[in-house]
Each structure stands twice: as C-alpha cells, then as structure tokens.
Amino acid sequence: MRNLWLLLSKYNAFFLFIIFFAISITLLVRNNSFQRSGVLNSSNQFIGEAYSRINKFQSYLNLAKVNDSLAAENARLRNQMKNSFFDDSIEQKTVKDTVARQQYVYIVARVVNNSVHQKDNYLTINRGKRHGITKGMGVISSSGIVGIVKDVSNNFATITSLLNNDTKISASISESHAFGSLVWGEGNYNPQTALLQDIPNHIIIKRGQHVITSGYSTLFPANLQIGTIIGVRNKGGESFPDIVVKLNTDFSTLQYVYVIRNVFALEKESIEAHSKNNE
Amino acid sequence: MSRIIITNLIRFVALIFIQAFLLKNIGYYSLATPFIYILFILLLPFETPNWLLFTLAFLTGLTVDAFYDTAGINAAACTVLAFVRTIFINITVQRQGFENEPEPKLGIMGFRWFFFYTIVLTLFHHLTLIFLEAFSFSELKYILIRFILCSAFTVFLILISEFIFFRKKER
Numbered sequence: 001m002r003n004l005w006l007l008l009s010k011y012n013a014f015f016l017f018i019i020f021f022a023i024s025i026t027l028l029v030r031n032n033s034f035q036r037s038g039v040l041n042s043s044n045q046f047i048g049e050a051y052s053r054i055n056k057f058q059s060y061l062n063l064a065k066v067n068d069s070l071a072a073e074n075a076r077l078r079n080q081m082k083n084s085f086f087d088d089s090i091e092q093k094t095v096k097d098t099v100a101r102q103q104y105v106y107i108v109a110r111v112v113n114n115s116v117h118q119k120d121n122y123l124t125i126n127r128g129k130r131h132g133i134t135k136g137m138g139v140i141s142s143s144g145i146v147g148i149v150k151d152v153s154n155n156f157a158t159i160t161s162l163l164n165n166d167t168k169i170s171a172s173i174s175e176s177h178a179f180g181s182l183v184w185g186e187g188n189y190n191p192q193t194a195l196l197q198d199i200p201n202h203i204i205i206k207r208g209q210h211v212i213t214s215g216y217s218t219l220f221p222a223n224l225q226i227g228t229i230i231g232v233r234n235k236g237g238e239s240f241p242d243i244v245v246k247l248n249t250d251f252s253t254l255q256y257v258y259v260i261r262n263v264f265a266l267e268k269e270s271i272e273a274h275s276k277n278n279e
Numbered sequence: 280m281s282r283i284i285i286t287n288l289i290r291f292v293a294l295i296f297i298q299a300f301l302l303k304n305i306g307y308y309s310l311a312t313p314f315i316y317i318l319f320i321l322l323l324p325f326e327t328p329n330w331l332l333f334t335l336a337f338l339t340g341l342t343v344d345a346f347y348d349t350a351g352i353n354a355a356a357c358t359v360l361a362f363v364r365t366i367f368i369n370i371t372v373q374r375q376g377f378e379n380e381p382e383p384k385l386g387i388m389g390f391r392w393f394f395f396y397t398i399v400l401t402l403f404h405h406l407t408l409i410f411l412e413a414f415s416f417s418e419l420k421y422i423l424i425r426f427i428l429c430s431a432f433t434v435f436l437i438l439i440s441e442f443i444f445f446r447k448k449e450r
Binding site: 012013014016017019020021023024025026027028029030031032 | 329330332333334336337340341344349350351352354355358359361362365366411
C-alpha cells in the first residue's frame with residue numbers, strides 16, 4: 001500500500017494528466033454532437049467497411065450457388081414463354097375435288113434447325129410422325145425444293161438438305177425437257193448453286209433456262225421450280241457437262257417448309273419394283 | 280504569496296477576456312486562430328503543486344470552452360499542456376533555482392529558454408486541440424496547415440506580450 005502511495009506521488013503528474021484528460025474527453029464526447037456522432041460514425045464506418053469486405057469474399061464463395069439459382073430461374077421463365085410450347089396444330093391443305101383425285105398433300109412445318117456451311121447439311125423441322133410425316137418424303141419451300149426427309153421422331157423430323165452430298169433429285173430443263181439429276185457438292189460448296197448432271201451433250205443449254213422437277217420420282221410433283229442455269233462447266237473427256245444452277249431457295253433464311261405426302265407413292269413404287277424384278 | 284495569487288488572477292481574467300472577446304473574432308480564415316490564453320498556464324509559478332497546476336489548467340480550458348461552445352476540447356488540450364509543462368520543467372530547470380526564479384518569465388529565464396518553452400508547449404497544446412476539433416484524419420492536409428499556422432500565430436502573440444510586460448531580473 002505504501003509503495004502504491006509512493007508510486008502515485010512520484011508520478012502524480014502523469015496520473016493527474018490521465019484523470020483530467022479522461023474528464024475532458026468524456027465532456028467532449030458527451031456534450032458535442034459532432035464529436036459524438038464522430039465516435040459513432042467512425043465505429044460505424046469501420047464496422048460497415050469490415051462487413052462490406054467480408055461480403056465481397058462471401059459473394060465469391062456463393063457465386064456458384066447464385067449462378068445455379070439464376071440458371072434455374074432462367075429455365076423457369078423460359079418455360080413460361082410462348083415459343084417453348086409445342087405448336088400442335090396441323091395444317092394440311094386437302095383439296096376436295098371430285099374430278100381429279102388429289103395426289104399430293106402438303107404439311108406445313110417450321111424449320112427449327114438449319115445449316116448451310118457444312119459439307120453435308122441437314123435441317124430439322126417441328127413436325128414428325130404424329131403429323132403424318134414418314135421417311136423419304138420431299139420437302140419444298142415457297143420458292144423451291146429443300147430436301148428429303150431423312151429421319152422421323154414423334155414430333156420432329158430431320159431433312160437431308162439439297163446441300164448434301166447424298167441428295168440426288170430428278171430435275172429437268174423446262175425449255176428442252178431434257179432430264180438429269182441435281183446434286184450438290186463435288187467441288188461446289190456454294191449454298192446458292194447446285195449442279196445438274198447427266199444432261200446429254202446434244203442438248204443446247206443457254207443461260208437463264210429454268211430447271212424444274214421432273215416428276216419422275218415419287219418425292220416431288222412435276223414442274224416445281226428449282227432454279228435457273230447460270231453456266232456450264234465442261235469436264236474434259238466426259239460426255240455429260242456439269243450445268244451450274246442457281247437455286248431459287250435461299251437456304252440460309254429458310255423459315256417455313258412444306259412436306260409433301262404423295263398419296264400414290266406406295267402404289268407407284270410397288271409397280272416399279274415389280275417391273276424391275278421381272279427383268 | 281497573496282501577491283502571486285492576485286497577479287495570476289488578474290492575468291487569468293485578462294487573458295480569458297482577450298481570448299473570448301478579441302481573439303475569437305480574429306483569424307486568417309479558419310486556418311490561423313491564436314490561443315493566447317495558454318500564457319496563463321505557461322506563467323504559473325514553478326512552485327505550483329501538480330494537483331493545483333492540473334486543476335487550474337483544466338478549469339482554464341473549461342472556461343475557454345464555455346466561451347467557444349466546445350465542451351472539453353480546450354480542457355483536454357490544457358491538460359496535455361500542463362503535463363508537458365511538468366516534464367519540460369523537470370528536464371530543463373534545477374529545483375534549487377526556484378528560490379531565485381519563481382516564475383517562468385522571459386525577463387527571468389532569458390529569451391532562449393522561454394522561446395523553446397513556449398514553442399514546445401504551444402505545439403503540444405495545439406496538436407491536441409486541433410485534432411480533437413477535427414476528430415478525424417480525413418482532412419490531414421488542412422489539419423496540418425491549421426496546426427502550423429495557429430502555432431506560429433500563438434507563439435508570436437505570446438512573445439510579443441511577454442516583451443510588452445518585460446521586466447529585467449530583479450535581484
């Protein structure tokens with residue numbers, strides 16, 4: 001106790017300083033609104049700063065969760081959009097004609113997938129088995145032919161585009177009635193042109209002549225516009241020149257197509273197969 | 280003894296009066312405002328006991344605070360001033376000399392000692408005062424400029440007033 005008194009008396013200046021300074025600061029903080037708010041504000045500022053910094057890190061940690069929730073919300077909203085519903089109405093134009101029996105039925109379909117820049121191009125349409133589409137049907141657009149149905153599911157069908165190495169369509173020149181087959185590929189990968197092959201040499205070919213479907217196959221009705229001739233590519237040593245045809249159909253902007261159902265296809269194919277077997 | 284008390288009382292009243300009614304209205308914008316009232320604490324006799332010194336300093340600061348409407352700022356600064364004063368005097372003045380040199384005055388202690396005494400104590404006082412007044416470090420440049428200008432102004436005024444009441448050492 002005595003030592004404590006000694007200490008206090010020895011450093012009395014310091015202890016007095018502490019006491020009076022504490023009193024002053026208490027007075028200062030209690031009575032001056034600016035300093036009071038300053039104390040509170042600086043603490044608030046500090047705490048707020050700390051919170052915001054921690055939050056920054058936490059938001060990084062939660063990023064994956066937030067992403068998932070946003071993706072889920074996107075999916076939910078997308079489900080509510082009109083174009084996510086499958087348009088199930090089937091438009092088939094059937095002409096009731098008592099004189100002539102209808103041979104071709106057209107089914108309208110919307111192109112939902114398309115490509116023009118591949119070596120073999122395919123399209124997908126939103127019509128399938130349920131709408132009466134079967135494999136091997138011809139597909140046209142409002143301006144020209146498009147391709148042949150390749151595969152069919154319940155609601156969708158894939159189409160081998162005309163812009164495909166496998167496609168071979170029977171076509172003829174409308175002015176001379178000479179017929180050949182229309183192909184794509186074989187050194188021509190321009191989506192706007194195709195080649196008409198197997199036209200004999202003696203046929204006079206002029207620029208601007210029209211190429212139409214021949215009607216020999218069961219796929220397309222006769223006299224559908226395909227394109228116009230823009231040039232001839234002579235291959236050395238061969239009797240059949242390659243005729244370059246500019247296609248009417250603009251494949252890159254294709255929106256709606258018509259699938260053609262040939263009512264007599266089965267009958268025609270069976271009689272042709274029968275005659276072939278008989279040979 | 281009573282002479283010393285009366286002198287200090289008169290000095291106290293005069294300084295507070297000057298500070299509150301004259302110097303409060305003087306200043307170079309808000310950058311340089313002199314606080315000459317600390318001269319009262321500076322000129323308290325060497326023999327003043329510490330408890331009295333601190334109490335007087337605190338009361339002086341509180342009085343000025345009452346005029347300035349700043350409860351506590353000047354009181355805190357004066358407490359710091361008193362503390363620095365005890366240390367400074369402990370270091371620079373021999374206790375034996377108190378008989379001859381009762382008061383830390385210019386005429387008694389000489390210009391050099393008094394000049395340093397004033398500068399050191401003023402700097403500490405103003406540092407406390409201005410930082411408590413600003414109460415943040417956000418405008419550090421303004422605070423430092425104000426600190427330097429105020430200190431220069433105060434030291435200048437204190438020296439001037441000491442030269443006005445200059446009395447040669449009486450022996």
